[in-house]
Amino acid sequence: MLSKAVKQRLRGILNELARIKGVRHSFYLTKGMRDGLALIEKEYPSIGPLRVRNDGVKACLRREYIACIIKDRSFRSPPHSTVLLVNDDGEVIGRELLPGDKIRTGPTSKAIMLGKDFVVFYGKGSSKGAQFVLPAVPFKEVENFDGTRRVVSSSPSTAGDHFLRRKAKIADDPKLASILIGFDLREP
Numbered sequence: 496m497l498s499k500a501v502k503q504r505l506r507g508i509l510n511e512l513a514r515i516k517g518v519r520h521s522f523y524l525t526k527g528m529r530d531g532l533a534l535i536e537k538e539y540p541s542i543g544p545l546r547v548r549n550d551g552v553k554a555c556l557r558r559e560y561i562a563c564i565i566k567d568r569s570f571r572s573p574p575h576s577t578v579l580l581v582n583d584d585g586e587v588i589g590r591e592l593l594p595g596d597k598i599r600t601g602p603t604s605k606a607i608m609l610g611k612d613f614v615v616f617y618g619k620g621s622s623k624g625a626q627f628v629l630p631a632v633p634f635k636e637v638e639n640f641d642g643t644r645r646v647v648s649s650s651p652s653t654a655g656d657h658f659l660r661r662k663a664k665i666a667d668d669p670k671l672a673s674i675l676i677g678f679d680l681r682e683p
Contacts, residue, residue, distance in 0.1 A: 504680060505560065508640050512562055512676070515636060517570030520665055524561040524675075528662050532556070535655045546626040551577075551649020551675075554631040558645060558677030562637070563659055565671050573632050577650065580615060583624030589615035634676045646678040 497505075505523070512521040524532070536552045555561050572593050580589030592598070592612045606614045631647035638646045651659065656673045660666070 498682075501680060501682075504640070504642055508637060508643070508678075509562060511636055511640060512564050515564070515570070517566045517568070518564045519567055519671060520565040520663070522563055522663055524563055524659070525662070528659060529556060529561065531658055531662070532651060532655050535658055536652060545580075547629070547652075548626055549629045549649065549652065551629050551631040551647060552651050552655065554647045555649055555675040555677030558647065559679045560677070562676045562678075563663070564674050564676070565660065565665060566674060567671055574635070575630075575632065577629060577632055578613070579628045579630060580625055581628045582621050584621065586621075588617075588622055588625060589613065634674075637676050637678055642681045643678045644681060646676065648674055648676045650674055 509521050509523065512518060532552070533556055536549050536556075576591040576593065578591040579587050582588050589609070590613070592614055598606050598614050605618055606616050608614055629649060631649055634646055634648035637643055637648075650656070651673060657667060659673055
């Protein structure tokens with residue numbers, strides 16, 4: 496059973512999330528949502544010959560609480576790339592570009608754009624075992640809330656996004672996307 500102080504903090508965090516520009520819905524994941532999402536994300540589909548590893552969602556699932564926001568395009572950009580292309584050695588050989596990002600190459604590497612917002616570096620090392628990795632991303636609005644610790648955020652897969660919206664009884668709208676924010680709380 497949660498103490499009154501913890502319940503109050505959790506309400507405060509959800510209220511703070513709801514006030515962020517671009518957030519349309521905010522809620523906490525239930526145990527059923529967490530369990531269902533864990534199953535979905537465990538079997539993340541490959542993209543052609545490349546595997547996808549959603550480290551961010553796995554990190555969120557290891558936290559005591561998980562808030563979910565459903566956001567529109569006016570929501571702020573993340574603080575760093577949310578999609579990386581990583582080789583067997585753990586070296587980043589490609590990444591999502593955020594607004595204002597500059598592509599930096601050196602004398603031994605060049606870059607190829609994939610679409611308008613993803614760059615792949617070549618000549619920078621082996622592409623053997625390349626896979627897409629969705630890393631955990633900081634979430635300042637919850638990090639700044641008193642008593643929170645180990646705050647991480649990530650986007651679930653498309654299947655995970657649909658699952659969460661269905662469970663939360665939120666209509667599916669392709670113009671919206673979900674973000675998970677996992678965190679622990681220190682006792683007051």
